[in-house]
Amino acid sequence: MAASRRPTLADVAREVGVSAKTVSRVLNEDGPVSAQTREQVLTAVARLGFQPNLMARNIRVGGPDTTIGLVVPDLGNPFFGAVAGGIEATVHDRGLTLLMGSSGEDPGRERDLTSKFLARRVSILMVVPSVGADHSHLKPHRAAGLPVVFIDRPAVGLSADSVVSSNRAGAHDGVAHLITHGHRRIGFIGDLPVKLYTRRERLAGYRSALEEAGLPYDRSLVTSAHDQQGAAAATAQLLGLEDPPTALFAGNNMVALGMVAELSRAKRKDVAFVAFDDVALAEALEPALTVVAQDPEEIGRTAAATALSRLDGDRSRARTVTVPTRLIVRGSGERPAPAVP
Amino acid sequence: MAASRRPTLADVAREVGVSAKTVSRVLNEDGPVSAQTREQVLTAVARLGFQPNLMARNIRVGGPDTTIGLVVPDLGNPFFGAVAGGIEATVHDRGLTLLMGSSGEDPGRERDLTSKFLARRVSILMVVPSVGADHSHLKPHRAAGLPVVFIDRPAVGLSADSVVSSNRAGAHDGVAHLITHGHRRIGFIGDLPVKLYTRRERLAGYRSALEEAGLPYDRSLVTSAHDQQGAAAATAQLLGLEDPPTALFAGNNMVALGMVAELSRAKRKDVAFVAFDDVALAEALEPALTVVAQDPEEIGRTAAATALSRLDGDRSRARTVTVPTRLIVRGSGERPAPAVP
């Protein structure tokens, strides 16, 4: 059972007794073809199970490939899955397909992936940039007209479109919600590394909410974690302070999981908390988890729409689109602060 | 700012004053090249920002493209995201890239996607087949040596490898756990449509556990839902029966969310429950959620390993690999059944 060569245009042409060009015409509904030959060609195509080689076509036509290159930190993270879903839904009608890879937050891998995608002549490049990644190597491609969109975090060293959540305003709203319920000492558990764009923005929102309420910024109440374990530990550490916080703000969904787990383990029913980013089962918790929800699908749709407009000739200068977050009040933020002595 | 043409091998060659083949040799580390010209070529490549056109290369070399086509029902579903992550991790070293699309459980879209992928000459095709999809159109490609792997559900009308969870055994274990704690009337809320492979298998596991314990199979205790809302309604409906179940088994993670939400809403702290598929925050619930956990990453890794072995010439007959599930006992399944009168 030898792996038989796949049929080509020429095979079909020979089969019918016409030229390759005629077969090509039939398949692309280009120029005129007699109903007669048309029929014969289609029959032969079906019988041989012929499928035109898209790569060969693209190379001749010269245009970009009908793919979108998408680099995310982690394919398994539902946030990026939802972003990808939003992109796909938006570009599907244009016949574009997603080429995906994960960088693991490693600038080197990110660069390998983008290079590979560029070598494939993707129509559009979308990247969730890793901390420390430099994007200057994309400059010539941008100049050549390639739409590039950065997702969730802005570009570094390159002027390009980007789409982000309203991190700062969202964090502000979440923290303000806690303040409204009387809390004056609020812990912040952010992601790592501390240079991460989303962490910086969300911390800024936290600080602005404090400032607005005339509360002091206490560095000892700000800590970090990069996984669920770490977040649990950070939670325990904050609660163990001499003058501990009466409320906590989780800087992302991973942190939220660890924080909730630790509070539940320690049976601390007195601590109020709010998390950035929604999680499944948030409503089923006791108390139900109040969150600052992002809209990853909308981020994906927006990124795709932006890129498509560039593809269609929009030459206006690079813009950053902010997708709003939404405070979903479910209860966990309303535990009252204890009366101050 | 005209969109300048991207440089080609010939451009680089002209720049340096050598032949295209020499440049090719440098880039592919093929045949011998003097250190002198090598240096010059690399310089020119860097200066022009040249990136070889992978499509052109592939077409000449004739082999399949270095991509894996992956069709899933829904990109936003974390289960499939994790599967994709497992695949990518396994194939990364071979230089393969993921081409992904979502079918929305629509056999037509699934077919469009697979056809597109085949036209791109993917090295490997992986599909989570939709209910009602037929795969006979893949036969010629299989015969031509294309590795095809079905994920989460077996193939229809085609002999090909597949990788699935131990749905039957897993459901059996979950239900047996409930029986162990004294439950004799156990509700089953499965997914929809009822013809879905995973639903059938899990229901079979449910039945086998009942049978093993000498318990009757009562059809009125078996119902369905295809989203969280529906699952909540189904839960309410089961608990409203004249002779209601004292324990519930959720057939998937979506159903679990709805079920937990409804039990929490109705403040039914007496009902025991177990869910198929793990969910975030399961430990933080009260009681913590006992689940039959799947291992989607491992499913992805296994699928990839299987496909790679085919690529490497394994011609043995098609096999179905079952990835074990694991009962994670956290508490929700241990609420005792009320004493029978």
Added chain:
DNA sequence: CTGAAAGCGCTAACAC
């Protein structure tokens, strides 16, 4: 309406 020739960007197979 149809076909022959040329060429997209690259590499295999031979020269030198």
Added chain:
DNA sequence: GTGTTAGCGCTTTCAG
């Protein structure tokens, strides 16, 4: 070490 020629599978261009 390096260049030349041919050709991957397809489409463009121009003749019939």
